[in-house]
Amino acid sequence: MTCTANELLAVMGARALRDGITVFAGVGAPLMATALAQRTHAPTLTMMMEGGILGPSFKPGDLPISTNEMRAAYHAQMLPGISDAFLLAQRGFLDVGFIGGAQIDQYGNVNTSVIGGYDRPKVRLPGSGGANDIISLCREVMILTVHEKRRFSERVEFVTSPGYLSGGDSRRKSGLLFGGVSRIVTTLGVFDFEPESRRMRLTALHPGIAVADVQANTGFEVLVSADLATTEPPTDKELDILRMLDPKRQFIG
Amino acid sequence: MTCTANELLAVMGARALRDGITVFAGVGAPLMATALAQRTHAPTLTMMMEGGILGPSFKPGDLPISTNEMRAAYHAQMLPGISDAFLLAQRGFLDVGFIGGAQIDQYGNVNTSVIGGYDRPKVRLPGSGGANDIISLCREVMILTVHEKRRFSERVEFVTSPGYLSGGDSRRKSGLLFGGVSRIVTTLGVFDFEPESRRMRLTALHPGIAVADVQANTGFEVLVSADLATTEPPTDKELDILRMLDPKRQFIG
């Protein structure tokens, strides 16, 4: 089967989730990835949503469009509330968090606030929401995003959600003692961060994509892993589950 | 009617409670005082108990012996839990708190921890419980106690619950920005604190008690207010209510 960009992101995101972990996920691709993982290899994975919702079930065909609504809380196990959900992450209970990103730099810093100066910006974006908290407090963070040149720029003018800041140990030096971005999954491939410099590094290409495609769609020099792999395309089973969950294709496009 | 020491304390405590306030009260005389006030002149007074229990009703004849049990929570309005109950006091929601006292000094400092050094005391007492929190966080605190010489000593060796510390503005200087002991009701009379020195001062005698009786039962020099009053003895109505609440005389003695 062929698949959409969001289906690809959901499948690749799902595969990166181990069984038995806890996941902080928002609506859209992260929710799809997490729900897919639960229905394939990770049945004992627990999901937390930003609305302060733990262990939701989802009603196929009736998925939430925000993390603060009844569809997100459908048959949930616990409703601790927003602040206490994040505090569970601060305590260390959340293994993996997902965030998206309007603008991402080579150190995994994300900007969803402003283009141009803060007080009188050229473009005002919606803001952090819980992204800053998730990237600051979860054990590791995965970013799922469409791969576009305008999204991947050498530096972000405003760090809404701190990745590795200026690289090296600058994140830890800033007082962020835990976590960090472990993986970026895009529509072109999968990235990690080179352990010393903490710069984004291509570790796998999706089928049919070349390194040059990635470089052409990235606003900075792309590091490439020595053992560059190619991802397995989404299976029929994976896509079937996603389409069963979202038959109207509201989220998988 | 004649009355017991605890009945006297409960009645005098009740009279000092204005209508429309919030009261942090423990079991025994404070509970009896608060429940009596609610049933006489203070119908819109709200009671909080240390077990994290707000607005309890009490079942006559079945009063609680601890603040953490079903009799204390009988038909309550809210059960916020222990820490959150105290935090409401820290925020400023609790107008009057009650505490008892094993040993009280002339500045209203209370010791319920140790006689003799802390590590190897001569006498180990039960400890603060919530008394330190109530005296630190409520807007004002009232102490109800039997008047005995051994209880009222010039200084306490260990300040479990801080009154005015060494007097003057020493309480505020210690970082306790709010509250303080406003009144001590004993079996002999009623005391406030002289505004400058913050030393205990006799403001009223119970009927039939002389200043000399008070001095004889107090381990430090008793200041006497210029307009020393005499309290009105408990009325039949007050005593009837107390005895209706506690027909087995578990708490009123």
Added chain:
Amino acid sequence: MTIAPKEFDFQVARLRLERKAKSASEKLTTLEAAAARVNDGDHVAIGGCLYSRTPLALIWALLRRRPRGLTLSRNLMSYEGEWAVVAGAADKLVTSWMGIGLPWGLSRIQREYVESGRLEFEEWSHLALGLRYRAAAMGVPFLPSLTMLGSSLMDVGGSKTVECPYTGETLHAVPALFPDVALLHVHRADRFGNGQIDGYPHMDADLARAATTVLMTAEEIVSDDEIRRHPDRTVIPGFAVDALVHVPYGSYPHECYGRYDAEPAHFTVYVDGIKERGAAGVTDYLERYVYAPRTHADYLALFDEAARRDAAARARMLTT
């Protein structure tokens, strides 16, 4: 630094609260009388989250009074922020995110007003704003946290750090936020203001403790006895509440857990108005939905009754 001492000064905030009556007496009043307790220039914190349990009836009543110079804060700001800005009621918003949700894209009003310098927009992370309210609810001037460290958000409000006296580590000292007023909508309350919430609690319990003045609407007013039958469901103590109004559908067309679902189709019409006419779309909307209806019942009558019944049916299905 845009945070003002008034926001984090716990001593002054406590003295404000000490002066307030905390009597267990009747709190029931009208939307108009409740809204009249808000003064021009106040910091008004809004309960619920995004399009969930938004105190829309209170916001409706407040905007009808044509207030000026308000600061509004909310964890995730929905279109009530746009209303207040376009109506000229608010010149500063404090939040972590502004919009309605994925399908409706960015808030064009936020963009237009911030980019043109007509609106001060103070951004915090979602948790940091939650901790600001919680610090205030606890009566302290700050709470330590790791969140926001290292990010540019630290500079927006003027965040400071604090060194832990035990470990020596540096943490974000998230400053308290003591609002002048909190607007809340809950499922049920007794006439003394003891309030119960079903489902996700959002940050309402903290707001009720943080604010000096608490205005609350409830879907249902129940007896004192009914509250006392389930005291472990009460999350807002009556002594914190200054005004209580019985308003069924008090957050409609936003959702109320278990009672009624939100109306995304209505959001789309609202957003389409903005797409077509910019801020004028909001002005038109305010004229029709806020200023024209003389009572909240008139406001509700602007919505299709069958749609409201259907929203209630959906809510039951989603919570049973």
Added chain:
Amino acid sequence: MTIAPKEFDFQVARLRLERKAKSASEKLTTLEAAAARVNDGDHVAIGGCLYSRTPLALIWALLRRRPRGLTLSRNLMSYEGEWAVVAGAADKLVTSWMGIGLPWGLSRIQREYVESGRLEFEEWSHLALGLRYRAAAMGVPFLPSLTMLGSSLMDVGGSKTVECPYTGETLHAVPALFPDVALLHVHRADRFGNGQIDGYPHMDADLARAATTVLMTAEEIVSDDEIRRHPDRTVIPGFAVDALVHVPYGSYPHECYGRYDAEPAHFTVYVDGIKERGAAGVTDYLERYVYAPRTHADYLALFDEAARRDAAARARMLTT
């Protein structure tokens, strides 16, 4: 200073938690297997408060293993503290108050052991101990508070102060307390450990987040579906729980809100034993109630069944 870095070091505490499996899998096990997770020298925090919802079944199973060198902490310590001290299991207690209640006077065991230097007794105010657990539950090394300032209690554990970076005021920096183990008893849980409590919550929700290892008993094991029908009643997330045991009457003869009342007559017999024979009274009691019964059912059989039924009836009357 008696607090140890292990208690407040949030980084180390977080790394301990990160290593723990947080899977949504079966947590049901036996009292014996649960108790076996406690190691000699551990700091064990005890849920409930005084004679309410004390995890007595877990304490029973723990003491039967003859542990050594434990530190026990609890907000208000009841006779479980005396048991552990006299049994030689604990050499340090951390609490705000020790006793049973007004009618039974002071704890003679506490007096005797502290005065003779055989027991370290670390006293905090009730709220301060609550904030120690809460700081840990929040993953931070301290929380600011006004409580305990100016008192001699500041010196007992080695409390430090912190200057607010916004207001300049000095507050008590209440140090976090990350216990190795928490023992909890709740009303109901599903087999994954999602726990619900009726009535007053005491500090159990904070303990479940603060401790590295959480051992929990429940009056009732309910289905996954039953928990999901009332998710707003869940206060302990399954991923925090390491071992779950189904133990009806798991805190008897202490009380469990709505389920059974406490048995003051039993407390009187226990205290009379101490009045007559001092610590030997406790030793005798332990022999009879802890070491002799081979199962928890055997332990319960030592109590009159009619008394248990009556305790249940009283509880229903007091909560309806």
